Amino acid sequence: MGIVDSFRDELKTRNFSIYGQWIGVLCIFLCIALGIANIFHASLVIIFSIICLVCGLIIIFIEIPFLLRICPLTDRFATFIRMFNNNLPRSGVYGVMAVVQYVSCAIQVTSLVAAAVFLTLASLCYLFAAIRGQEFTGSSTLGGAGIARAIL
Numbered sequence: 001m002g003i004v005d006s007f008r009d010e011l012k013t014r015n016f017s018i019y020g021q022w023i024g025v026l027c028i029f030l031c032i033a034l035g036i037a038n039i040f041h042a043s044l045v046i047i048f049s050i051i052c053l054v055c056g057l058i059i060i061f062i063e064i065p066f067l068l069r070i071c072p073l074t075d076r077f078a079t080f081i082r083m084f085n086n087n088l089p090r091s092g093v094y095g096v097m098a099v100v101q102y103v104s105c106a107i108q109v110t111s112l113v114a115a116a117v118f119l120t121l122a123s124l125c126y127l128f129a130a131i132r133g134q135e136f137t138g139s140s141t142l143g144g145a146g147i148a149r150a151i152l
Helices: 003-012 016-038 045-063 066-070 075-082 087-107 112-131 144-151
Strands: none
Touching: 016 045, 016 087, 016 112, 045 066, 045 075, 045 087, 045 112, 066 075, 087 112
16 A cells, blocks of 8 residues: 555545645655745744744644654653644644744745634634544554554
8 A cells, every 4th residue: 555545545535634734745845845934034923934934843842743753852742742632732733834924924924824814724624523522533644643643
């Protein structure tokens, strides 16, 4: 079974936490790329681009828990990341990150709004999973639920 087949099977489960996790992985790339792209503005947008970069790095550890094992991190940071091992806390952290990026539009509308939109989508997926009572399920393609549970 290939990665594409595994990904397709995960999408068929109708589990919103898996949808949220995949959108979260997309958010990693968007936040880092758009954070770097917008850091060259000569306005207060620089602050929001740095925040976007930091959010991208935090999302890496939230969505790919295997990295908690292989990267040297402080216990305090690892404990902070472990707080987001359920749907509702993940929805909240993505929602807060999205609101921060939407606030950047008050200064100047930039491509950071794309990061805000995808952060909102991830937040909504995790919120729908929590409302529907779906248990958090990690993508097997991104390390699997077994690895995620062993680390968390």
